[in-house]
Amino acid sequence: MQRAILTFFLLMAALLGGLNTAQAGGLSTRTVQKDTIVVRLPNQATITLTVRDAAQLRQMKNYQLDSLTSRLATYILQAEKTAQSATTDQVTLQFYPDKDQPGKNLPEQIRITTRRKSAHNNRVDVMLNKTFGVTVTTDENGSKSYNTGEGTSREERQAKRDSTRLRNIEKKRTSSDFVLDLGLNALVNQKALVTPTGPAERADLRTEGSRYINFGLDYHTRIGGKRSPVGLTFGPHFAFNNFMLSGNNKWVNQAGITQVVRETDGRQYQKSKLGTSSVNLPVMLRLQLRDKHFKNTFAMGAGGFVGYRIKSWTKLKYTTDGNTEKQKEDGSYNMEDFLYGVQGTIGYGGLELFAKYNMNNLFRENAGPDAQVVSFGLRLFGN
Incomplete structure (x- = not known):
């Protein structure tokens, strides 16, 4: 999983660098409403990044991707272990990388929602701040697929509400x-x-x-x-x-x-x-x-x-x-x-x-x- 995520962020870094150069002229005269980048990995997994506008897309280069890759892999592994021992079918964990290492342009918040593994599916949702999201899905053959975007499903909305309640409980x-x-x-x-x-x-x-x-x-x-x-x-x-x-x-x-x-x-x-x-x-x-x-x-x-x-x-x-x-x-x-x-x-x-x-x-x-x-x-x- 770490290798796949590392590949994702390295490809993203390369693609974003090229995209910024290729679209510099066009972005100065018009606003891009929605951009999508699709990356196919060797293990047949597909990564899709969807953003609302070019300004949001350019924000990705501000993250320290090497450090974030390692952290994200550790967070997901911890979430998967927690889900297996939990008494409920869904567990939401929150992490704050920017507070742990301030000044390194890490996300302010990473929220991971994972479901207990079944014979057919084990799904992990990862939210970076409130803008970018990563969904990691493992099928019954052990293959992982990744989808990045804004979570709009009922489960994701419920997970967001649960996370807000938990945050209010823990901080006070x-x-x-x-x-x-x-x-x-x-x-x-x-x-x-x-x-x-x-x-x-x-x-x-x-x-x-x-x-x-x-x-x-x-x-x-x-x-x-x-x-x-x-x-x-x-x-x-x-x-x-x-x-x-x-x-x-x-x-x-x-x-x-x-x-x-x-x-x-x-x-x-x-x-x-x-x-x-x-x-x-x-x-x-x-x-x-x-x-x-x-x-x-x-x-x-x-x-x-x-x-x-x-x-x-x-x-x-x-x-x-x-x-x-x-x-x-x-x-x-x-x-x-x-x-x-x-x-x-x-x-x-x-x-x-x-x-x-x-x-x-x-x-x-x-x-x-x-x-x-x-x-x-x-x-x-x-x-």
């Missing part, structure tokens, strides 16, 4: 995403609160009205090699928790105790809720798997968070004499300031679910209902 060890979570809140592990006047009303929530909203930035740092599926996720988040009571009850702070009180003045509450806002810092270990085209598939994350309560308030909405009334009152409501807990995510493709468990009590000890908060829902952005 750390990336960031905007995160938006929408979900619901629930109280768990709730115990009866005993006040000086007796047991307090239980805090039963309206699930559909106890909403959870969270947004922020997630920074993802890869752990391991360039294709490692494991990473660390962290970033600042801002969360809003609503705890809407069921029935005709309201949140009341009396004598340093926050409790649920049933309304006795004849008002019928449409909404009666306690709201909080907090800033949190989650840290999670994340597993992100990908398919053979390097698209995201199954993902899972698990870790913990710490946070601080920024503000809390109550809201009431009711109707009096046909008029809708609203009341809002700010206060601490004896809620814990420092927050901590565990959280996790699980998803596939563009769909991801989250769950979050506050290990701290919602209220200070003996100052409100003894319960923890669970939040769960759908992650709209950030997956």
Whole structure:
């Protein structure tokens, strides 16, 4: 294979030198739309070079063909070996000769797509930069044929997309995403609160009205090699928790105790809720798997968070004499300031679910209902 490729580039060098001389006059007065050079090798293989214009054709002489020939043969051999041991029928490898030896006019990028060898065919596609391409095909008799040009087949277009995704994955060890979570809140592990006047009303929530909203930035740092599926996720988040009571009850702070009180003045509450806002810092270990085209598939994350309560308030909405009334009152409501807990995510493709468990009590000890908060829902952005 090395000898055939060497023959190809030596013939190209000779032909290009003659072509530049023979067409010098013609090229100065008109633009050549498409040029083709066909070279027959002694082993009956045919090499075809197709370019869009003469300027593109002249660029070929800028390459150091002797050095490129040896490199290209090594790259193709490596691609063929990789294809035989791969679990997929197609493998794409990328090489950057110009970065390895700058200043020698080598191609910026060589992309090789090879298929697993079968009884009838083993095909290797080689792309030099984004302009010139070489297709090496081996038939069942071991004869190789070479075709150089612009890849336009569906397989070649797919290989280009795969290569772009892989390049983006490998070059970014750390990336960031905007995160938006929408979900619901629930109280768990709730115990009866005993006040000086007796047991307090239980805090039963309206699930559909106890909403959870969270947004922020997630920074993802890869752990391991360039294709490692494991990473660390962290970033600042801002969360809003609503705890809407069921029935005709309201949140009341009396004598340093926050409790649920049933309304006795004849008002019928449409909404009666306690709201909080907090800033949190989650840290999670994340597993992100990908398919053979390097698209995201199954993902899972698990870790913990710490946070601080920024503000809390109550809201009431009711109707009096046909008029809708609203009341809002700010206060601490004896809620814990420092927050901590565990959280996790699980998803596939563009769909991801989250769950979050506050290990701290919602209220200070003996100052409100003894319960923890669970939040769960759908992650709209950030997956």
